Amino acid sequence: MSEPTAFAPASPQPGFLRLRSVSLRFALVYGTLFICSAVLFLSFIWWGTVGLLEHRVEQAITTDSRALFNIWSEGGPTGLTMIIDDRLEQDVDDNALYLLVNKDNKWVAGNLAEWPRQIISNDHWFTMPVQRSYAQDMAKVRAYALPDGYRLLIGRDISGRTLLRKIVTDTLLWACVMVTLLAIGGGWLIRRLFRHVIHSISRTTQAITHGDMSRRMPVQGSDDELDEIAITINEMLERISRLMDGVRQVSNAIAHDLRTPITRARTQLEDAALHAKNEDELRAAIEQAVGNLDNVTSICEALLRIAQIESGARRSAFVLFDLIPALQDVCELYEAVAEDHGLRFVQHLPDHLPFFGDRAMFQQAVANLLDNAVKFSPPHGIITLSAEVLSTARRSDGTRGKMLSLSVADEGIGMSEADMARASERFFRAEQARNTPGSGLGLSLVQAIVQLHDGQLQLASNAPGLITRIEIPLPDEETVPAVQHTTTNH
Amino acid sequence: MRTVPSPKPVVVTSDSVAFCLQLSRVIESYNASALSPTVSRLREEGTDLCRQGLVRPGLIRLRRAIVSLKRTTP
Ligand SMILES: Nc1ncnc2c1ncn2[C@@H]1O[C@H](COP(=O)(O)OP(=O)(O)OP(=O)(O)O)[C@@H](O)[C@H]1O
Ligand SMILES: [Mg+2]
Numbered sequence: 109m110s111e112p113t114a115f116a117p118a119s120p121q122p123g124f125l126r127l128r129s130v131s132l133r134f135a136l137v138y139g140t141l142f143i144c145s146a147v148l149f150l151s152f153i154w155w156g157t158v159g160l161l162e163h164r165v166e167q168a169i170t171t172d173s174r175a176l177f178n179i180w181s182e183g184g185p186t187g188l189t190m191i192i193d194d195r196l197e198q199d200v201d202d203n204a205l206y207l208l209v210n211k212d213n214k215w216v217a218g219n220l221a222e223w224p225r226q227i228i229s230n231d232h233w234f235t236m237p238v239q240r241s242y243a244q245d246m247a248k249v250r251a252y253a254l255p256d257g258y259r260l261l262i263g264r265d266i267s268g269r270t271l272l273r274k275i276v277t278d279t280l281l282w283a284c285v286m287v288t289l290l291a292i293g294g295g296w297l298i299r300r301l302f303r304h305v306i307h308s309i310s311r312t313t314q315a316i317t318h319g320d321m322s323r324r325m326p327v328q329g330s331d332d333e334l335d336e337i338a339i340t341i342n343e344m345l346e347r348i349s350r351l352m353d354g355v356r357q358v359s360n361a362i363a364h365d366l367r368t369p370i371t372r373a374r375t376q377l378e379d380a381a382l383h384a385k386n387e388d389e390l391r392a393a394i395e396q397a398v399g400n401l402d403n404v405t406s407i408c409e410a411l412l413r414i415a416q417i418e419s420g421a422r423r424s425a426f427v428l429f430d431l432i433p434a435l436q437d438v439c440e441l442y443e444a445v446a447e448d449h450g451l452r453f454v455q456h457l458p459d460h461l462p463f464f465g466d467r468a469m470f471q472q473a474v475a476n477l478l479d480n481a482v483k484f485s486p487p488h489g490i491i492t493l494s495a496e497v498l499s500t501a502r503r504s505d506g507t508r509g510k511m512l513s514l515s516v517a518d519e520g521i522g523m524s525e526a527d528m529a530r531a532s533e534r535f536f537r538a539e540q541a542r543n544t545p546g547s548g549l550g551l552s553l554v555q556a557i558v559q560l561h562d563g564q565l566q567l568a569s570n571a572p573g574l575i576t577r578i579e580i581p582l583p584d585e586e587t588v589p590a591v592q593h594t595t596t597n598h
Numbered sequence: 599m600r601t602v603p604s605p606k607p608v609v610v611t612s613d614s615v616a617f618c619l620q621l622s623r624v625i626e627s628y629n630a631s632a633l634s635p636t637v638s639r640l641r642e643e644g645t646d647l648c649r650q651g652l653v654r655p656g657l658i659r660l661r662r663a664i665v666s667l668k669r670t671t672p
Contacts, residue, residue, distance in 0.1 A: 196612055197621055198668065200661045202654065205610065219612035241613035241653050265610075 131302040135295035142294060146287035150280045158273045165248050165269065166233065169262050173252055176262070180254055185210075188260075189217035203265035205238065205247055211257025220261065227251050227261065238265065246270055305334055309341070321349050354533075361535035362411070365547060366404055373400035403547075410549040414534070417556040422466055428583070431463040431470070431495065431512070438471050439493065442478040450487035456494035463512065464583045465561045473557040476550040477516040477576050483544055485520035489573070492517045503581050510582040512563075519573040528567040554578075612657070618648035621660040628667055637663045 179191045185208070192206045196219050207218035215222065220238070227234055230251045238247045249263030308326065315323040324345065325338035373396075380393030416422065439455055446453040463470070474493075481491045493516050501511040523531065527538045532555035537548040551565075554576075558565045563580030611617065622645045625637070633641075640663035647656030 197624060198661055198665050199612075200658060200665060202658060202661075219610055219617075221609040221611050224608045237607035239607040239609045241610075244607055 129303075131299045131306065134302050135299035138298045139291040139295035142291040143287060146291075147284065150283055150287075154276065154280055157276050161269045161272065162248075165264050165266055169248070169250055169264060173250070173260070173262050176260065177252075177254075185216060185258060192217040203268070205249060205261070205263035205265060207261040208254075209259050209261075216258070218261070223259070223261065224249075230259070235266075238263075240265070243267075309337070312341070316345065321345070321352070358534045361548075365535050366407060369400040369403045369407075373397040376400070407547050407549065410547070410553060411534070414549065414553050414556045417469070417553070417560055420560060422469065423560060425466050426464055427467070428462060428464050429467050431461040432457055432459065434463075434467050434471055435474060435493070435495065438474050438478065442475070442482065445478075445482055446491060449482055449485070451482060451485055452488075452490045454490060454492045456492065456496075458496065461495060461497065461512065462583070463580075465580070466557075469557050469560070473554045473578070474514070474516070476554050477578075480550060480576070481516050481518035481520065481574075483546065484522075484541065485518045485573070489519035491519075497582065498579075501579075509584055512580045512582050513577060514580075515575055515577040517570050517573065517575040519570065522569055522572055522574050523567065528569075531567055532565060551576075613653055615648050615651075615653060618645065618653060618656050618660060621657070621664065622648075625660065625663055625667065634666075634670065637667055640666075 176188060176191065180188050183190070188208060192208060195204055196206065205218075205220060207220040207223060208216040209223050210216055213223055224234075224236055226236060227249065230253045232250065234249050234251075235246055236249060237244050245265050245267040247263045248266050249261055252260045252262070254260055312323050312325050324342045327335050327338045327342070329335065376393050376397045380390050384390040384393060435455075435457060439453070443453050478491070478493065485491065493514075495512065495514045498511045498513055500508050501513075502508055503511065521540050523538055527536075530536045531538075532551045533548075534552045535548040536551075537546065555565050558578050558580065561580045563578055566577045566579070568575045568577065622641060625633070625641045640659045644656045644659035644663065647653075647659065649656075
């Protein structure tokens with residue numbers, strides 16, 4: 109039989125005290141800090157009162173001894189005796205203690221009956237009891253050696269101070285007890301608060317890990333750090349669910365959109381294999397199938413490209429260049445295409461437009477927009493490409509600065525509001541666009557490129573037709589000293 | 599600093615009626631006629647208290663008298 113308990117993993121102990129718990133550690137740290145600072149503070153008070161008093165007594169005795177030494181050197185034992193008598197006569201505080209003895213240890217002057225037996229060494233502080241008429245008191249004394257074997261004892265009755273000292277010490281001890289209680293109480297409170305916060309976070313996150321993506325952190329509305337965390341987590345969840353939706357939708361679309369051409373190619377090949385009467389028919393079927401498969405490849409390529417751009421890896425290829433020649437290159441191409449479709453192509457471009465970004469990618473984006481405009485316009489329409497610099501536009505991050513506004517307008521079939529909102533989704537194609545060629549990835553690529561340049565893609569109605577507008581913040585003059593015209597040919 | 603427990607504390611000799619009277623005599627030794635009324639009152643009170651056995655308050659009054667005497671007469 110095995111012993112499960114011996115090998116059971118260390119499960120968190122249920123109940124009140126769990127040493128691994130962060131909240132308990134928090135409370136302990138709080139309590140320790142609180143007690144430490146309180147003890148430090150109280151000892152300061154102790155030294156400031158009791159310590160100071162003791163120091164004062166010692167200082168008074170030392171000063172006194174110096175004065176008496178001087179007297180001795182001037183007047184010898186007789187002079188010292190007179191002074192000691194004087195001091196005792198005028199000792200209003202009633203706490204002075206003096207004793208002068210000769211080399212035979214016989215009393216010469218002072219108010220102590222005899223040399224205390226325990227005081228054997230000179231120049232040390234002693235605390236000893238003295239018998240007064242009313243009680244037994246404590247005295248702080250110090251002995252000094254004088255010439256000719258004389259010895260002098262100077263002291264102070266410190267009973268008054270002892271009482272004060274006891275009061276202060278008692279008070280401080282009580283304060284310590286109170287502080288400890290307060291620390292424990294405060295620690296407990298902190299622990300509860302902390303647990304409350306953590307629990308509300310962990311409850312929500314647990315619900316989410318169990319699959320309930322719709323759950324959100326409660327926001328108290330107090331605008332404090334907890335709310336900040338809650339809001340951040342909620343935003344994070346929002347974004348995660350949006351991304352998850354996107355992924356789901358894209359994988360559905362991929363499955364669907366790749367299936368169609370593959371199935372078609374398969375059917376064509378199968379059909380040809382069964383029914384082709386001669387080599388030419390067979391060849392034609394194979395060519396059609398190859399065309400369908402090329403379509404699949406190009407969809408895959410476009411998807412990969414969008415993913416690569418969205419990852420932001422191409423940002424390192426950004427350079428400063430003049431946008432106008434780059435746009436003109438694209439326009440040249442589409443002028444011919446527009447002409448083929450019986451459309452008029454108009455351009456409103458400034459002479460120069462310094463731009464920071466990826467040249468080839470930006471050309472691709474504009475080409476996609478022009479491609480759509482041509483594709484969704486009936487003959488005799490006008491397609492307009494215009495670019496301008498808005499000097500103090502409000503950017504998406506709230507700052508104001510220069511912005512590029514580039515728009516492509518057509519007079520074609522246009523889009524409904526609902527379709528515009530979805531136009532940049534991968535594989536999205538409006539109902540009216542079903543019978544035009546395309547895979548619904550063009551605007552997704554534009555969107556990815558524009559976002560890589562920190563810009564925005566907007567669609568609006570041109571009644572009739574559609575306006576697609578790209579807005580991208582331009583580098584400020586200060587950050588870019590001079591325009592470097594890139595001379596790359598392609 | 600050492601604290602030495604001792605079985606027999608040393609007696610403070612200034613806590614006695616004898617010392618009281620000695621102080622009283624010291625005051626007397628000053629020119630009696632020149633004593634200010636406060637000093638003589640303090641001295642009388644002090645001596646009386648000492649005689650009644652209240653040595654400590656008596657001593658305090660006598661010492662005060664001496665201190666003020668010293669302050670006034672150089
Ligand atoms: N200029 C426009 N006029 C009207 N509808 C448009 C226009 N541009 C885009 N659309 C609509 O938005 C959809 C998505 O456009 P997108 O460019 O992403 O795909 P596509 O042009 O259909 O295919 P692809 O660009 O991949 O060849 C189009 O199918 C169309 O319905
Ligand atoms: Mg397109």
